[in-house]
Amino acid sequence: MAYSRELGDTAWDYLAPLPHTEKYIWMKPVEDHHCECVVLEGALGCSISNSDDPPGSYHTKDLFVAHETMANRWRFVGRLDDRFPMANAENVLPLDIELNVAKEPLVKEAVVFGVGRPVLGILAFRSGTAKNMDDQEFVSAIWPSIEEMNSHTSATAQVSPQMVIPVAADSTYPQTDKRTFIRRRVYEEFELEIEQAYTRLEQGLGL
Known part of the structure; x- marks a missing residue:
């Protein structure tokens, strides 16, 4: 996930996946409007797995909410164990x-x-x-x-x-x-x- 954005972009507290990592990130719905960030098998730098859902994935326990109008922009709101x-x-x-x-x-x-x-x-x-x-x-x-x-x-x-x-x-x-x-x-x-x-x-x- 990255903070970089184009000039004039005011959504300063929302993150976006880097282009080369986007296909390895799954925002898994948890409840309400929260999603957990899951790193999928094959992601560069992810050498361990803690889940078989899906196989080889890494569940970060980091929770995000999607931007209301901007596609694939996410704001961090806490962790699963904060609930x-x-x-x-x-x-x-x-x-x-x-x-x-x-x-x-x-x-x-x-x-x-x-x-x-x-x-x-x-x-x-x-x-x-x-x-x-x-x-x-x-x-x-x-x-x-x-x-x-x-x-x-x-x-x-x-x-x-x-x-x-x-x-x-x-x-x-x-x-x-x-x-x-x-x-x-x-x-x-x-x-x-x-x-x-x-x-x-x-x-x-x-x-």
Whole structure:
């Protein structure tokens, strides 16, 4: 896969197979609109195989989504082992949702939760730009991004406004040395807020 593109091509976050490798790459549908990149037998530089589907292939576990209008252009969204199970047995890939919500200037970080739960939720950490916004105003401002993501997911994996937890701009969260959040520890630190969100949902309450 390559990043090179013609002048004027604005799809900067989409990759394209190199011409001489295209016939050796199979984007295998996984679920929803996600595809796993599979390298087929005969590809230069691929000397090992980890699957007989098809024989001699190498399943990378890297997940991509196709560009809506450009042929054979793919955006990386995570890995198969990044997915977590919900109570309905559906496997959800949180990274795709998190990256899209975090693109909002008002959002510093977004963390999806819902392992083993019937519905998903999002911890939305305010950026400095949103530090003076109240909760309802903040959620309303970022809701179009979440709603857009909902339009591309199954009904059981969609997020409702009640399940968006606004977090103060000065709040900290566990991070790696590369400044990416540590999912399990974030869940532990915000366990109370997450439990309160599910309680409000069960009781039919808003923010």
